[in-house]
Structures are given as C-alpha cells and as structure tokens.
Amino acid sequence: xxxxxxxxxxxxxxxxxxxxxxxxxxxxxxxxxxxxxxxxxxxxxxxxxxxxxxxxxxxxxxxxxxxxxxxxxxxxxxxxxxxxxxxxxxxxxxxxxxxxxxxxxxxxxxxxxxxxxxxxxxxxxxxxxxxxxxxxxxxxxxxxxxxxxxxxxxxxxxxxxxxxxxxxxxxxxxxxxxxxxxxxxxxxxxxxxxxxxxxxxxxxxxxxxxxxxxxxxxxxxxxxxxxxxxxxxxxxxxxxxxxxxxxxxxxxxxxxxxxxxxxxxxxxxxxxxxxxxxxxxxxxxxxxxxxxxxxxxxxxxxxxxxxxxxxxxxxxxxxxxxxxxxxxxxxxxxxxxxxxxxxxxxxxxxxxxxxxxxxx
Amino acid sequence: xxxxxxxxxxxxxxxxxxxxxxxxxxxxxxxxxxxxxxxxxxxxxxxxxxxxxxxxxxxxxxxxxxxxxxxxxxxxxxxxxxxxxxxxxxxxxxxxxxxxxxxxxxxxxxxxxxxxxxxxxxxxxxxxxxxxxxxxxxxxxxxxxxxxxxxxxxxxxxxxxxxxxxxxxxxxxxxxxxxxxxxxxxxxxxxxxxxxxxxxxxxxxxxxxxxxxxxxxxxxxxxxxxxxxxxxxxxxxxxxxx
Amino acid sequence: xxxxxxxxxxxxxxxxxxxxxxxxxxxxxxxxxxxxxxxxxxxxxxxxxxxxxxxxxxxxxxxxxxxxxxxxxxxxxxxxxxxxxxxxxxxxxxxxxxxxxxxxxxxxxxxxxxxxxxxxxxxxxxxxxxxxxxxxxxxxxxxxxxxxxxxxxxxxxxxxxxxxxxxxxxxxxxxxxxxxxxxxxxxxxxxxxxxxxxxxxxxxxxxxxxxxxxxxxxxxxxxxxxxxxxxxxxxxxxxxxxxxxxxxxxxxxxxxxxxxxxxxxxxxxxxxxxxxxxxxxxxxxxxxxxxxxx
Numbered sequence: 001x002x003x004x005x006x007x008x009x010x011x012x013x014x015x016x017x018x019x020x021x022x023x024x025x026x027x028x029x030x031x032x033x034x035x036x037x038x039x040x041x042x043x044x045x046x047x048x049x050x051x052x053x054x055x056x057x058x059x060x061x062x063x064x065x066x067x068x069x070x071x072x073x074x075x076x077x078x079x080x081x082x083x084x085x086x087x088x089x090x091x092x093x094x095x096x097x098x099x100x101x102x103x104x105x106x107x108x109x110x111x112x113x114x115x116x117x118x119x120x121x122x123x124x125x126x127x128x129x130x131x132x133x134x135x136x137x138x139x140x141x142x143x144x145x146x147x148x149x150x151x152x153x154x155x156x157x158x159x160x161x162x163x164x165x166x167x168x169x170x171x172x173x174x175x176x177x178x179x180x181x182x183x184x185x186x187x188x189x190x191x192x193x194x195x196x197x198x199x200x201x202x203x204x205x206x207x208x209x210x211x212x213x214x215x216x217x218x219x220x221x222x223x224x225x226x227x228x229x230x231x232x233x234x235x236x237x238x239x240x241x242x243x244x245x246x247x248x249x250x251x252x253x254x255x256x257x258x259x260x261x262x263x264x265x266x267x268x269x270x271x272x273x274x275x276x277x278x279x280x281x282x283x284x285x286x287x288x289x290x291x292x293x294x295x296x297x298x299x300x301x302x303x304x305x306x307x308x309x310x311x312x313x314x315x316x317x318x319x320x321x322x323x324x325x326x327x328x329x330x331x332x333x334x335x336x337x338x339x340x341x342x343x344x345x346x347x348x349x350x351x352x353x354x355x356x357x358x359x360x
Numbered sequence: 361x362x363x364x365x366x367x368x369x370x371x372x373x374x375x376x377x378x379x380x381x382x383x384x385x386x387x388x389x390x391x392x393x394x395x396x397x398x399x400x401x402x403x404x405x406x407x408x409x410x411x412x413x414x415x416x417x418x419x420x421x422x423x424x425x426x427x428x429x430x431x432x433x434x435x436x437x438x439x440x441x442x443x444x445x446x447x448x449x450x451x452x453x454x455x456x457x458x459x460x461x462x463x464x465x466x467x468x469x470x471x472x473x474x475x476x477x478x479x480x481x482x483x484x485x486x487x488x489x490x491x492x493x494x495x496x497x498x499x500x501x502x503x504x505x506x507x508x509x510x511x512x513x514x515x516x517x518x519x520x521x522x523x524x525x526x527x528x529x530x531x532x533x534x535x536x537x538x539x540x541x542x543x544x545x546x547x548x549x550x551x552x553x554x555x556x557x558x559x560x561x562x563x564x565x566x567x568x569x570x571x572x573x574x575x576x577x578x579x580x581x582x583x584x585x586x587x588x589x590x591x592x593x594x595x596x597x598x599x600x601x602x
Numbered sequence: 603x604x605x606x607x608x609x610x611x612x613x614x615x616x617x618x619x620x621x622x623x624x625x626x627x628x629x630x631x632x633x634x635x636x637x638x639x640x641x642x643x644x645x646x647x648x649x650x651x652x653x654x655x656x657x658x659x660x661x662x663x664x665x666x667x668x669x670x671x672x673x674x675x676x677x678x679x680x681x682x683x684x685x686x687x688x689x690x691x692x693x694x695x696x697x698x699x700x701x702x703x704x705x706x707x708x709x710x711x712x713x714x715x716x717x718x719x720x721x722x723x724x725x726x727x728x729x730x731x732x733x734x735x736x737x738x739x740x741x742x743x744x745x746x747x748x749x750x751x752x753x754x755x756x757x758x759x760x761x762x763x764x765x766x767x768x769x770x771x772x773x774x775x776x777x778x779x780x781x782x783x784x785x786x787x788x789x790x791x792x793x794x795x796x797x798x799x800x801x802x803x804x805x806x807x808x809x810x811x812x813x814x815x816x817x818x819x820x821x822x823x824x825x826x827x828x829x830x831x832x833x834x835x836x837x838x839x840x841x842x843x844x845x846x847x848x849x850x851x852x853x854x855x856x857x858x859x860x861x862x863x864x865x866x867x868x869x870x871x872x873x874x875x876x877x878x879x880x881x882x883x884x885x886x887x888x889x890x891x892x893x894x895x896x
Contacts, residue, residue, distance in 0.1 A: 008496065009453060009455075009496075010455060010480070010497070192473050192475065194459075194470050196474065201452075205447050205448075205449055207411065208448075208449070210432045210435070211435055212432075212460055212519055213432050213435035
C-alpha cells in the first residue's frame with residue numbers, strides 16, 4: 001500500500017511548516033533589501049502600502065483562515081490603532097514607540113471584549129456586526145472632537161526622524177517587513193499547535209468541535225484579539241508614516257474589502273495566500289487609482305464577486321488540489337485490497353456489495 | 361457514570377418536543393432509546409449535551425446538575441456523542457479529525473504541537489481499532505459514509521468519555537458495517553462506559569441493549585429490558601397508532 | 603430639551619421609522635427565500651434614489667411618478683441577480699460566500715454610482731417637500747409624511763401579496779420548508795427568483811422616498827445596512843412585524859437622541875441596540891421561528 005512507503009502526510013506538512021520559517025526570513029530579507037534597488041519615491045511609497053497590506057491580510061487571516069469567520073470590519077481596528085497611537089503619543093510627550101506598544105495591548109483587551117459579544121453570532125450576522133464596528137469607530141472618531149480632532153483629523157509625530165520622503169518610505173518598508181515576519185511566523189506557528197487545530201475544527205464544524213470538548217468561544221476570542229492587535233499596530237505605524245489621521249480613510253469599509261479580497265484570492269487556508277493576494281491586488285489597485293480612479297471601486301467589486309463565484313478557495317489551495325490530483329491517492333476507497341482489510345466501505349446496504357467478497 | 365433527566369420540557373413554537381420527561385439511564389450498561397419519529401429522542405440528546413437549552417427541567421450527570429453547561433464543558437465532564445447525520449471535519453485528514461479530540465488543555469498545552477508522537481500513537485491506536493489506519497492521511501471528505509461513521513465514533517472515543525451517546529449509529533450503513541459498529545460499542549461498554557443508543561433498527565436494539573427506554577411524543581411510555589419492551593402494548597400502539 | 607422639540611423628534615422618528623420598516627421587510631424576504639443576508643439591498647436603495655433623481659431632472663417628473671418605471675426595472679434586476687449570480691453559489695460555505703457575493707454586488711453598485719454621479723451629495727427639491735403642517739405642536743413635514751404613506755402602502759401591498767395571492771402562498775411555503783414545497787409542486791427556483799425581484803422592487807420604492815426626504819451620496823448605503831441589520835437583530839429574524847416594531851422604536855430613539863445629544867450619538871443608537879441585543883437576547887425581542895443563528 002502506498003502509505004507505508006510514503007512519508008505520512010502530517011510529517012510532510014510539518015516539514016513544510018519548518019521550511020516556511022526559512023521562507024519568511026527570505027521574504028523579509030528581500031523586502032528590506034528592496035529599497036536599495038528601488039530608489040524612486042513613488043515606488044517606495046507603493047512598497048510601503050504593499051508590505052502594510054501584506055501585514056493586514058496575514059493578520060486578518062489569523063481569524064479568517066483558521067476559524068472561517070469572515071470579518072469585514074477589521075479596518076475598525078486599523079483606525080482605532082491609528083487614533084490610539086496618535087492620542088497616546090500626544091499624551092506621553094512624543095514616545096511613539098511607547099504609544100505603539102500600548103496600542104497593541106489596549107487593542108488586545110478591547111478586541112477580546114468585543115469578540116466575546118460579536119462572536120456569539122456566526123456567518124452572515126457576524127459579518128454585519130463587524131461592519132457595524134467600523135461605523136461605530138467612524139462615528140466616535142468624528143464625534144469626540146476634543147480628543148480626536150473630529151472630522152478635521154489628527155496630526156501625529158513620526159516614528160523615525162529621517163529627512164527626505166524617500167528615506168522615510170524606506171524606513172517604513174523595513175519596519176512593516178519586520179512586522180510582517182513576526183505575524184507570518186506567528187501564523188505558521190499556530191498552524192501546527194493544538195490551538196490551531198481547535199480553530200480549524202471551528203471552521204469545519206463548530207458544533208461538533210464543542211461536542212468534542214473544544215472551548216470554541218475562548219479559542220475564537222483569542223484568535224480575534226490577536227488578529228485585531230496586529231491590525232491596530234499596523235494602523236498606528238501607518239499613522240506615524242503619513243503624519244496625519246483622516247477619520248474617513250482609516251475607517252473605510254473599502255480597506256476591509258480589499259483585505260478580504262486579497263486573502264480570498266491568494267487562499268485563506270495557507271500562510272502564503274494573503275501575501276500572494278496582496279502582491280496581486282495592491283499594485284493593481286494603485287494602477288487603477290492613478291490611471292482610472294473612477295473605475296477603481298467597480299473593478300474591485302467585480303474582482304471580489306468573480307473570486308467568490310469562480311475561485312472561492314483561492315489560488316494556492318487550487319494549485320495544491322491540482323497538484324495532488326496528479327499524485328497517486330493516499331488510499332483507494334474502492335479497491336478490493338483496501339476494502340477487504342477495512343471491511344465494507346460503502347453505505348446504504350446493498351447485498352451485492354457484500355457478495356463481492358468483502359468479508360470483515 | 362449515570363445520566364438522567366428530570367421534568368425536562370422543550371417546545372419549538374407550537375411543537376412540544378419533550379414533555380415533562382423523566383428518564384434515568386442505567387450506568388455501566390448499554391441503554392437503548394427508541395420511539396417513533398418525533399418522539400423527542402434527538403431533542404433530548406441535544407439538551408443533555410448542551411446543544412440547545414431546555415425550557416424547564418434538569419439534566420444530571422452522576423448527581424451533578426449540568427443543565428445550563430456549555431457543550432464543551434459537558435464533553436470534558438465525560439459525555440461524548442455522535443450525530444444522527446454523520447459529521448466530520450471535512451477539510452482535515454482522518455488523523456487530524458482524531459487529534460482534535462484531546463482532553464488536557466492548559467495554555468501551555470495548547471501551544472504545543474498537535475502532532476506529538478504520544479498523541480499520534482493514541483490516535484493511530486484508535487484508527488487501528490476501527491480499521492481506518494490505512495486512511496489516516498485521507499481527507500475526511502473523501503472517505504465513504506460508513507467509514508465516516510467509524511471515524512466519528514473513533515474521534516469520540518479518543519476523548520475517552522465515560523458516557524457514550526450515539527444517535528442512530530446504524531443509520532444509512534449496510535449490515536456488515538452495523539456489525540462492526542456493534543462490536544465497537546460492546547467493547548466500549550466492556551471498558552466501563554455507559555452507553556445510550558438512539559436507534560430505529562430494532563434487531564440492533566434487541567441484540568445490543570440491556571435496558572430500553574421508549575419515548576412517544578416527548579414522554580416516556582415504557583421501560584425495561586429489550587424483550588419486555590418489545591411485547592409492551594403501549595409501545596406497539598405508539599409505533600403503529602395514529 | 604423642550605417638550606415641543608421632544609414631540610417633534612418623536613414625530614420625525616415615526617416617519618423615518620416607517621421607511622426603515624419598509625427596507626427591513628425587504629431584507630426579511632431575501633432571508634426567507636434563500637437564507638442569505640442580502641447586503642446589497644441598501645445599495646440598490648441608493649441606486650433607486652439616484653435613478654429617481656436623474657429621471658426627475660431629465661423629465662421633470664415627480665419622484666413618486668417614476669415608480670412605474672423603477673419598480674418593474676428593479677424587479678427584473680432582482681430576478682436576474684438571483685438567477686445569474688446567487689443561484690451559482692455552491693452549497694458548502696453558502697452562508698459566508700453569499701455575504702461576500704452580495705457585498706461585492708454592493709461595491710459594484712456603489713462604484714457605478716460614484717463613477718457616474720461622482721461623490722458629491724445629491725438631493726431632490728420639491729415644492730411640497732419644504733412645507734409642513736402642525737400636529738400636537740410639532741411640525742410634520744409633508745415629504746416625510748408622504749414617505750411614510752408610500753412606505754406603509756408598499757408594506758400593505760407586500761403583506762397582501764404574501765397572504766392572499768397564490769404566488770404569496772407558494773412563497774410562504776418555500777420560506778417555511780423548501781423541500782416540502784417542492785413535494786407539493788411548487789417551482790421553488792422560480793419562486794425564489796420572483797421573491798428576490800419583489801425584494802428589490804421594494805428597494806425601488808424606498809429609493810424614491812429616500813430621494814425626497816434626504817440628501818444622498820454613493821457610499822451612504824453602508825450605514826444603512828448596519829442600521830437595517832440592527833433592526834432585524836433587535837426585532838428577531840423571520841418576524842416582519844417584529845422588524846417593523848423594532849424599526850419604529852429605533853427610529854424614534856435615534857430622532858430623540860439626535861435632538862437631545864448630538865447626531866453622532868444618534869447614529870450610535872443602532873449599534874448600541876445591536877450589541878446589547880447580542881449580549882442579552884441574541885435571538886431578538888420579537889423573534890419568529892427563524893430566529894436562530896444565521
């Protein structure tokens with residue numbers, strides 16, 4: 001039988017997971033080195049956006065890919081992170097790093113509390129609740145003028161005191177790349193743990209997971225909080241990069257939509273899916289914004305619809321499936337050899353099947 | 361471990377599924393739970409395992425009231441169940457399906473690899489017992505319905521429950537598979553587990569169960585050993601009557 | 603806050619609540635036939651508003667007189683969307699994918715609107731829109747009153763279709779138990795498509811009303827879906843009456859808070875209710891039989 005001579009699948013997967021770490025390091029190295037080769041300010045600017053979205057998509061995928069819960073409201077944490085960092089940086093007289101760290105912590109706790117409520121519902125309801133979160137954030141940001149500056153936005157001190165736009169962009173590419181490495185490593189790590197296994201069980205059949213003893217609520221909330229915290233960190237970094245927080249932009253559902261689109265396109269259930277999706281979507285989006293700004297939204301909508309209808313699993317799982325179809329199957333269900341050893345494989349008892357010699 | 365319900369009631373809109381039900385299952389035995397369709401068997405299962413809340417009444421486990429407990433807490437307390445229509449984690453492998461069902465879980469435990477050799481050995485042991493070890497790497501969605509039933513059973517047993525609640529384990533499978541499932545159930549019982557089986561297959565109930573409870577329209581109408589229940593007039597009426 | 607202001611707010615809230623109720627009932631219809639949440643419904647509401655605006659500007663028609671054009675058009679669009687797009691979703695993961703699909707439809711609609719009309723705010727100014735009459739010391743604007751009347755009539759029409767026509771019976775059967783309906787000969791595919799068409803037709807009506815009572819802009823629909831979902835969660839899924847009641851309660855609360863505190867807090871009312879309901883009574887307050895987790 002094939003499985004005796006082949007390496008068991010879980011071992012192959014574990015090996016791949018270890019190689020992923022090397023891949024992550026390589027990716028981060030390439031991204032950090034990129035500014036050396038790309039010196040034009042505009043391309044560096046696009047580079048920052050690209051890596052930032054890679055971070056956002058991978059963080060989002062901590063929830064989406066593992067639990068299957070699709071949040072269209074993650075941008076709420078992005079906006080919250082931006083404002084939290086901005087306000088705290090003001091209060092602490094300029095220690096942006098401290099503000100960022102505090103933002104991470106505050107978001108973890110806050111998102112956990114929100115998650116306890118929001119994750120009480122599933123599927124479509126959950127999506128709507130997350131959208132509501134975005135609107136709540138937007139309203140609060142615009143309403144609490146004394147703290148947030150209202151609709152006029154908030155200024156914020158930069159993280160690096162480098163002179164020159166291009167150099168600043170380079171610094172932020174490196175910063176986001178390091179953050180990306182951390183989030184990807186975390187995703188990869190969790191993928192192989194019991195925690196990750198439990199989350200994936202939630203995705204496959206939440207009620208059955210509970211009946212097997214998995215504390216699905218705690219698991220979901222933990223993943224949600226972690227994911228939100230990293231998104232908020234990215235938001236804070238983004239704010240220090242632009243130097244200014246615009247409440248309309250940082251709380252726009254479109255950002256959420258793009259994150260979902262790129263992760264879906266690349267493949268929700270893999271480590272590299274979000275990164276791949278970002279690499280496709282962000283440059284395309286920038287292209288549209290610059291050359292055909294009026295068609296930007298429509299294109300994004302059509303793309304998302306197309307992916308949902310035609311390729312809901314994304315690029316990477318589709319490739320995997322095509323690949324595994326070429327290899328011989330791990331076990332053949334209908335072979336006579338298999339069925340003699342395992343007993344009768346087929347359901348809905350037809351006497352003819354038993355008569356085929358498949359004795360227990 | 362003993363399982364019982366007292367004064368249990370549940371209605372869905374206008375339909376009374378369970379009506380002031382009192383049942384005490386015999387610990388350490390294989391209990392059968394039978395009754396015509398709509399008599400409340402699966403609803404009772406769902407309430408006992410915490411899937412749906414009861415309107416009133418209590419569920420007890422070894423004397424403890426577990427009525428408002430969450431499903432995962434009840435599972436950890438020792439109750440394992442299978443479902444009427446087989447459920448599996450489709451996009452995970454057969455082996456991974458079993459690895460989900462593990463008991464211990466402190467925070468440190470959760471962050472350790474899911475694929476440690478101790479866990480894998482246990483899982484493979486169970487897979488060997490149900491005859492699915494050669495399919496360990498197959499996706500759960502790709503195996504046949506009968507094999508999925510075995511998989512579901514193995515996963516539940518992997519969690520080492522003291523009470524095993526099986527909802528129509530013989531549903532939709534051929535006689536050879538039924539025999540295998542029966543053997544597994546008997547073995548599980550021999551290991552000291554209390555078993556409760558909902559079944560429509562009367563032959564299976566007669567051969568397997570020591571003690572049978574009959575429900576009709578949400579109430580218990582008969583109880584006793586298999587033979588006496590089979591001969592009970594009220595039971596015949598319930599199945600054949602209007 | 604003076605008493606007259608308070609009464610004013612209540613009147614306003616009731617009038618707005620009526621429109622919310624109409625829109626929420628459309629959503630219930632989609633959920634009933636396909637068990638999906640049609641996020642693009644408010645986007646079509648805004649599409650309706652823009653179409654009404656264009657027809658009004660180009661032909662000088664009263665917004666309500668554009669309904670004979672927009673309602674059938676939207677009905678056809680609804681049927682097309684259901685048949686060509688939504689029916690293609692595979693069963694596994696349907697709940698999630700349908701949300702994403704309707705989300706993408708909403709984005710496409712918004713994108714089309716902003717491409718054609720740009721992002722500036724539009725509104726329709728009518729003679730009677732700025733007039734009002736007195737009721738219990740409160741000003742009742744004619745435009746809102748007409749909006750309420752139209753919404754009420756449409757809801758009544760919807761209710762009558764559901765209750766008294768053969769199609770309505772088939773629709774209710776499909777909503778309650780699809781397979782059973784098929785067994786008694788109902789063409790559930792067609793019923794579902796028509797159900798969708800009707801749902802979108804109510805968006806056309808809502809759009810015309812919207813164009814009269816407020817200014818609108820392409821991305822305004824996101825706020826509506828959040829509000830409508832809050833209404834449905836609070837009211838309980840499957841209960842059209844519950845949704846209507848919740849719409850009125852929330853509409854009035856929003857109006858009162860707007861006068862009492864600020865527009866920001868008024869907007870928060872819906873989300874607060876949503877979260878409170880999720881915490882304390884996830885199945886909704888007036889919930890029907892469908893009020894399970896969807």
